[in-house]
Amino acid sequence: MKYVDEFREPERVGALLEAIAALTGKVVAERGRPLHIMEVCGGHTHAIFKYGIAKMLPAEIELVHGPGCPVCVLPIGQVDDCVAIAETPGVIFTTFGDAMRVPGSKKSLLQAKAEGADIRMVYSPLDALALARANPEREVVFFGLGFETTMPATAFTILQAEAEQIRNFSLFCNHITIIPTMQALLESPDLNLDGFIGPGHVSMIIGMRPYQFIAEKYRLPLVVAGFEPLDILHSLWMVVKQLAEGRAEIENQYGRVVPVDGNVAALDAIGRVFELREFFEWRGLGSIDHSGVRMRKAYAHFDAERKFAVPSQRVADPQSCQCGDVLKGLIKPRQCKVFGTTCTPEMPLGALMVSSEGACAAYYQYGDFESRNGNLVVDAA
Template sequence: MTGAEGMRFVDEFRDPGIARTLVKRIDALAGGGSFKFMEVCGGHTHTIYQHGLHAILPDAIDLVHGPGCPVCVIPMGRVDDAIAIARTDGVIFTTYGDMMRVPGGDGSLLDAKADGADVRFVYSPLDALRIATENPDREVVFFAIGFETTTPSTAVTLLRAKAEGIDNFSVFCNHVTILPAIKAILDSPDMRLEGFVGPGHVSTIIGTKPYWWIPERYDKPVVISGFEPIDVLQSVLMLLEQIVEGRREVENQYGRVVREEGNPRALEAIHRTMELRPQFEWRGLGFISRSALKLRPELADFDAEVRFDVPGVRVADPKSCQCGEVLKGVIKPWECRVFGTACTPETPIGTCMVSSEGACAAYYNYGRYALREEAARARKGATA
């Protein structure tokens, strides 16, 4: 379904007029071509499905979901490590809510909590630090996950813990960086992409410059995008314009929030507290060199991996789970063999179904109508 029928979703936009104009221009520029763009960030994936953008856009545009869902990329072995720390006597283990239900090799943090481990949800790492000051006789560990959007929060919290000498607080650091993952996808032989809708909030921190090599070395355009449906449509148009005009650049559609230089103070806080790991395992993408951060040796006292026995065992994903292919954009969520049957948001097998930013959860929650259309499109293609 495209064109007039898809356009009925546009009526629900706050500014349907602009959306219509954008879609018309995209349609005109795309012509009979075929363009596969990856939206790197899970927030964009969410917008696309909630607002049915994939149905509104012409068939020539295929939006592929990327690895930018912080919960989704944490491998099972790290969840098991987290659970091992959480089960240590005297530990209060604090985590963002999204991580609670992520299955490891042997259950989730929620299961560990049910078994008696003291696992607590926190909104912010500063809440974890507060719990540490309120419980001086306990060891409080914070499960740090997330891309560059989230990393500065952990960094600033660490700096405060150090400055205030809060010695019963430590961080289990799993922060990842988006650019090596994009490179891994570009180097992957099974992926053919024409451009990237770049992450908005990650770029608020890192700015627009670190993406330079994508146009220069891989000849692909990047447009950093805001999160509203109009933003995503405009970013798709900007990508197409670059391609049609023969340009390859990093453009910033989200200039009202993202600056070229990013947030220097946030970058400084990260630099003062963390350094690159030689390599890190990503769920589905395998080991990627220099793609994650660990605490600097000066902060070893605050490093849960130093303070606790962490098994560090690699655990293979369940055979039935195809999160890896979803995260690389090789298959659509509904093409996974367990999507919506064995794997649902209530009983997730893979991480992509756990987080609301995961492509599978977004598809499941908003994509019911979309699924029908994809199927219809596939049928149409088969008979054409």
């Protein structure tokens, strides 16, 4: 496939790895300790394990898996709210497939569906809107979650519903924002990072400028990266090169998709439909100021939060589950007490085991991550 295959060519990998190793050796010798580089986005976490990239890197590069998996950071209370809305008579509840198996305090959406609630997986919020058109006697609710990448799609869907005067459609808005989240992470006292692999698809919407504070205030390099194996290796090389040269800059490896200014039309739609919340509750990370959005009052008639009496209760994570420590990079998934025993992808306790982008699910699925070798795994599409 164009724009995919050429960024997967195995013969380019060797030289990139050697270049990374040479620079890493230099920086590690200066700093006297291994390097910690965080990939913020769950899509990168998944790709890093899928292609075996973590295994190929020099042992002195430790990849820290960041909070950029919206399903993984979904609090139990929010899942309970989804179940409550979905079980309301007359409702068709629609969601991306990823959210189906996230455990709530009593059940997941998948369990609620098995018990008779009308819950349907959709590929796009536009498919949920089509369901509302086709079922005017039912209330169709779309569960909106995701970072700025997904926000424009739900915003445009609301604007379309408004244009067509569709009144039996609403959005349960759980969108989150990346910059306040990175800010909170950077302020966390136990965090120890040397640089970032920046989220490629969030950046195609928000552009490069919002990251500037990371270079200026925290003196850390950030390289916005594509998702193919060569993109990720190239970006890691760019981060380590900055470290070797004593630079802290915001660079763009993914120029083919990410314009410096982001996507103006998408940002405009986001701004019209959404406004920042005072705070948003994250699984494992707690409450982070201004890290989520809600719908503006002008779109109240499309807001499931106002249409339904959602319980909105805070529910503590199960005590045995250490998702929060994994999310902050304090422990590796395998160090969690329940990893692979009472918490597995089939029967997840914590959200990091649910999504294929969660660090725990990636460790579980791709196993043997600690033995290092130089082979790129590019058989799977």
